Amino acid sequence: MSELxxxxxxxxxxxxxxxxxxxxxxVSFSVRPGEILxxxxxxxxGKSVTAHALLRLIRPPGRIVRGEIRFEGADLLALxxxxxxxxxxxxIALVFQSxxxxxxxxxxxxxxxxxxxxLHQHVAPAEAWRxxxxxxxxxxxxxxxxxxxxxxxxxxxxxxxRVMIAMAIASSPRLLIADEPTTGLDVSIAAQILDLLRAxxxxxxxxxxxxxxxxxxxxxxxxxxxxMHAGQLVEIADVHTLFKxxxxxxxxxxxxxxxxxxxEVAMEPIxxxxxxxxxxxPGCRYADRCARVLEVCRRERPVLRAAGASHEVACHAVEVxxxxxxx
Amino acid sequence: MGFGRYVxxxxxxxVPTLFGVTLISFTLVYVLPGNPALVKAGSLATPExxxxxxxxxxxxxxxxxxxxxxxxxxxxxxxxxxxxxxxxVLEDFRQRVPATLELTLASLLVAAAIGIPLGVLSAVHRDTxxxxxxxxxxVGGVAMPSFWTGLLLLYVFFYLLGVAPPPLGRIAADVVPPxxxxxxxxxxxxxxxxxxxxxxxxxxxxxxxxxxxxxxxxPLTRMVRATMLEILESDYxxxxxxxxxxxxxxxxxxxxxxxxxxxxTLLGVIFGFLMAGxxxxxxxxxxxxxxxYAVTSLVTxxxxxxxxxxxxxAVMYVLVNLSVDLxxxxxxxxxxxx
Numbered sequence: 326m327s328e329l330x331x332x333x334x335x336x337x338x339x340x341x342x343x344x345x346x347x348x349x350x351x352v353s354f355s356v357r358p359g360e361i362l363x364x365x366x367x368x369x370x371g372k373s374v375t376a377h378a379l380l381r382l383i384r385p386p387g388r389i390v391r392g393e394i395r396f397e398g399a400d401l402l403a404l405x406x407x408x409x410x411x412x413x414x415x416x417i418a419l420v421f422q423s424x425x426x427x428x429x430x431x432x433x434x435x436x437x438x439x440x441x442x443x444l445h446q447h448v449a450p451a452e453a454w455r456x457x458x459x460x461x462x463x464x465x466x467x468x469x470x471x472x473x474x475x476x477x478x479x480x481x482x483x484x485x486x487r488v489m490i491a492m493a494i495a496s497s498p499r500l501l502i503a504d505e506p507t508t509g510l511d512v513s514i515a516a517q518i519l520d521l522l523r524a525x526x527x528x529x530x531x532x533x534x535x536x537x538x539x540x541x542x543x544x545x546x547x548x549x550x551x552x553m554h555a556g557q558l559v560e561i562a563d564v565h566t567l568f569k570x571x572x573x574x575x576x577x578x579x580x581x582x583x584x585x586x587x588x589e590v591a592m593e594p595i596x597x598x599x600x601x602x603x604x605x606x607p608g609c610r611y612a613d614r615c616a617r618v619l620e621v622c623r624r625e626r627p628v629l630r631a632a633g634a635s636h637e638v639a640c641h642a643v644e645v646x647x648x649x650x651x652x
Numbered sequence: 653m654g655f656g657r658y659v660x661x662x663x664x665x666x667v668p669t670l671f672g673v674t675l676i677s678f679t680l681v682y683v684l685p686g687n688p689a690l691v692k693a694g695s696l697a698t699p700e701x702x703x704x705x706x707x708x709x710x711x712x713x714x715x716x717x718x719x720x721x722x723x724x725x726x727x728x729x730x731x732x733x734x735x736x737x738x739x740x741v742l743e744d745f746r747q748r749v750p751a752t753l754e755l756t757l758a759s760l761l762v763a764a765a766i767g768i769p770l771g772v773l774s775a776v777h778r779d780t781x782x783x784x785x786x787x788x789x790x791v792g793g794v795a796m797p798s799f800w801t802g803l804l805l806l807y808v809f810f811y812l813l814g815v816a817p818p819p820l821g822r823i824a825a826d827v828v829p830p831x832x833x834x835x836x837x838x839x840x841x842x843x844x845x846x847x848x849x850x851x852x853x854x855x856x857x858x859x860x861x862x863x864x865x866x867x868x869x870x871p872l873t874r875m876v877r878a879t880m881l882e883i884l885e886s887d888y889x890x891x892x893x894x895x896x897x898x899x900x901x902x903x904x905x906x907x908x909x910x911x912x913x914x915x916x917t918l919l920g921v922i923f924g925f926l927m928a929g930x931x932x933x934x935x936x937x938x939x940x941x942x943x944x945y946a947v948t949s950l951v952t953x954x955x956x957x958x959x960x961x962x963x964x965x966a967v968m969y970v971l972v973n974l975s976v977d978l979x980x981x982x983x984x985x986x987x988x989x990x
Contacts, residue, residue, distance in 0.1 A: 377890075377894075380894055382894055410896055410897075413893070413895065414894065414895035414896025418895070419891070419894040421891050423887060426887040427888050427890075429888045429910070430910065430984075430986060431985060432906075437892075440897075441897075444896060476986065478986050492891075
């Protein structure tokens with residue numbers, strides 16, 4: 326099966342007054358058609374920057390330094406800006422972290438969806454409005470006719486997120502990037518939003534990249550998981566393998582940090598904080614927090630290697646023999 | 653929906669404010685040194701004569717009675733008399749307010765027409781040469797006193813280039829002013845189809861409006877720039893961009909529309925400032941407006957006009973603030989629906 330999206334060596338830098346922040350460092354991964362790929366990591370690990378970079382939404386002082394983003398046969402980083410506009414929203418859509426601030430406060434929510442139909446599908450305003458109401462119904466908003474005429478501040482957080490999702494899927498994108506779509510929502514509302522995303526993914530066949538810091542969300546919703554730490558992608562595997570046999574010391578620590586009530590295991594927080602991305606040292610950025618650190622870790626950046634069927638890891642301490650991790 | 657009630661609420665709030673304003677304008681003249689009766693009687697009057705005028709003006713009555721007379725006078729549109737022109741203050745105002753209003757509105761238009769786009773461009777092209785140039789222009793406007801700007805413009809456009817008319821009022825001496833409808837020559841000229849008057853009025857308005865507009869433009873530009881910068885970083889601008897809307901449309905549609913909301917307030921403040929603050933420019937261009945009149949009255953200690961000028965400016969401020977509130981309600985649904 327060919328991949329829908331292939332990212333190679335994506336690197337994003339931000340020029341700040343203190344120096345160059347290397348927010349995303351040589352990240353490579355791919356997204357298969359119809360799957361849900363989770364991207365996990367602590368705050369500041371570069372998840373959101375990666376998501377924005379996929380749509381080329383990085384603005385100065387940020388800059389995509391190098392890399393390749395292959396999507397539907399084209400390298401997005403090489404497209405002229407005008408053609409990129411036809412990808413954004415139409416082929417790849419983004420669901421924002423905080424739905425309330427991601428909706429324009431002076432436009433009705435219906436208008437914000439309807440204008441996308443006018444833009445991407447070139448339909449008349451009346452038809453766009455009809456499709457908007459249909460879409461609001463689809464994402465589970467009661468009284469869509471009335472809600473469409475309201476403003477973001479008149480809707481609940483959960484409803485705003487449903488509107489955001491309606492906006493994102495209005496043009497039937499092939500890839501939906503959801504950046505922490507459940508942050509700030511009640512647990513029950515969050516579960517509903519996740520269910521909605523999954524159902525929409527199944528229904529339309531679109532792939533979803535689900536960015537989150539919540540491993541519970543990953544376990545519940547994703548097919549595969551990519552783990553990011555300090556701007557580097559350290560491990561990628563199918564969800565079952567990742568929880569059962571994590572290889573990277575950071576992933577192992579993440580999994581151990583999940584509170585459990587079914588076993589008498591003490592919850593272990595990960596020592597240290599995400600290291601500064603300001604001119605970081607060469608080598609593995611987890612080295613200072615790692616219990617299995619080797620001398621080579623501080624010298625050389627580990628690259629992703631196959632460590633099993635649909636399992637890749639970037640760690641010097643993991644020994645791999647003919648594509649399978651042995652230790 | 654709630655907009656009718658919102659308007660009513662704002663209108664009702666105006667009543668106590670106006671009442672407070674009359675108290676202040678009354679007190680101001682009451683506590684000012686100098687006896688208005690003495691001014692009116694002249695320096696050669698006998699004490700008996702002055703006392704008679706005091707009685708006639710009601711100055712011998714208790715304060716609250718005087719205030720009551722002042723207030724009931726105001727309700728009958730009686731602003732008192734000017735002792736220097738010898739005419740009712742209301743008459744003098746009727747003549748001069750349109751001149752000041754025309755100049756103020758034109759200056760505001762100039763400031764907005766140049767200041768707002770400059771602010772937007774500064775934000776979009778942040779930290780570029782354009783941004784720095786716009787800051788320089790703004791600082792120049794604030795730093796240069798307007799009589800100096802006015803003289804400079806006169807020197808260049810009237811004396812050197814000869815494209816501006818001499819600074820002698822609102823309209824050329826050989827042009828008959830248009831029939832009075834609003835009192836604003838430009839509008840009256842356009843409404844009555846009096847082309848010559850319209851052109852001449854515009855011609856005369858050009859330099860004073862530029863002078864004043866330039867002076868008040870800077871805060872507008874700075875505010876638009878700051879608000880735009882903030883909004884350009886906001887999630888909904890990124891979201892609109894991410895949804896495929898062209899960057900240009902996002903900036904000049906989504907972002908600008910939100911950035912203009914606080915600008916409404918600032919425009920109100922600037923309008924009030926201009927009404928009271930264009931005295932100097934009226935002097936430079938011999939503009940027959942209210943500022944001119946107020947200064948003359950102040951020099952001659954003419955109580956009636958001063959009192960009325962204070963009252964007028966305060967009322968203008970109140971009205972402008974009211975309009976700002978109402979416009980806000982229209983522009984920002986979050987206020988309207990609360």
